[in-house]
Amino acid sequence: NAGVTQTPKFRVLKTGQSMTLLCAQDMNHEYMYWYRQDPGMGLRLIHYSVGEGTTAKGEVPDGYNVSRLKKQNFLLGLESAAPSQTSVYFCASSSSARNTEAFFGQGTRLTVV
Amino acid sequence: AQKVTQAQTEISVVEKEDVTLDCVYETRDTTYYLFWYKQPPSGELVFLIRRNSFDEQNEISGRYSWNFQKSTSSFNFTITASQVVDSAVYFCALSEAGSGGYQKVTFGTGTKLQVIP
Numbered sequence: 001n002a003g004v005t006q007t008p009k010f011r012v013l014k015t016g017q018s019m020t021l022l023c024a025q026d027m028n029h030e031y032m033y034w035y036r037q038d039p040g041m042g043l044r045l046i047h048y049s050v051g052e053g054t055t056a057k058g059e060v061p062d063g064y065n066v067s068r069l070k071k072q073n074f075l076l077g078l079e080s081a082a083p084s085q086t087s088v089y090f091c092a093s094s095s096s097a098r099n100t101e102a103f104f105g106q107g108t109r110l111t112v113v
Numbered sequence: 114a115q116k117v118t119q120a121q122t123e124i125s126v127v128e129k130e131d132v133t134l135d136c137v138y139e140t141r142d143t144t145y146y147l148f149w150y151k152q153p154p155s156g157e158l159v160f161l162i163r164r165n166s167f168d169e170q171n172e173i174s175g176r177y178s179w180n181f182q183k184s185t186s187s188f189n190f191t192i193t194a195s196q197v198v199d200s201a202v203y204f205c206a207l208s209e210a211g212s213g214g215y216q217k218v219t220f221g222t223g224t225k226l227q228v229i230p
Binding site for chain 2: 033035040041042043044045088090092099100101102103104105106107
């Protein structure tokens, strides 16, 4: 039972490079989310999706883009990485009701040098 | 605006001691949901409990218990007879309706619990 899977788990980028983080869920959830976790700041929502083909901005969307071409996948892109984007990134999914818990991936530790 | 405050940044206890993690929230909604998640050293967040705003009944699950008090906007988490495996970062979260019908969730900054053997 895979749940939510993120790839890669670790990555080091040089400033200005681009990359895509992949999130896949096998629970048929409608909602998917990308968060970043920084020391002392908890989890902050970057972008989210309420269904296939839809995306929306969260709390800290600048410098990131997302796509949800398939229901089970949610991609997070960094077009031109900056040191401020060094963080741990978590993908999560939940069913459509807002009273349901989110299921999280194992996280991606990204360092931008 | 909704807000979740976990004032305790780090707590250390000796194994078998009881410990309470505090969570205070702010919201204008009358219908909302509160959650606790555990993030062990492995990194993945694990769901512990959900409570809706209409249910103030306290809950106990093994060594874990939760005290929800709307009058003080608090949703505290107590671990009884702590164990080393309880060492983790614990997050409190608040969910309310966001625009577009999505689940707007605000996380606290987390409390790092260290249980010393």
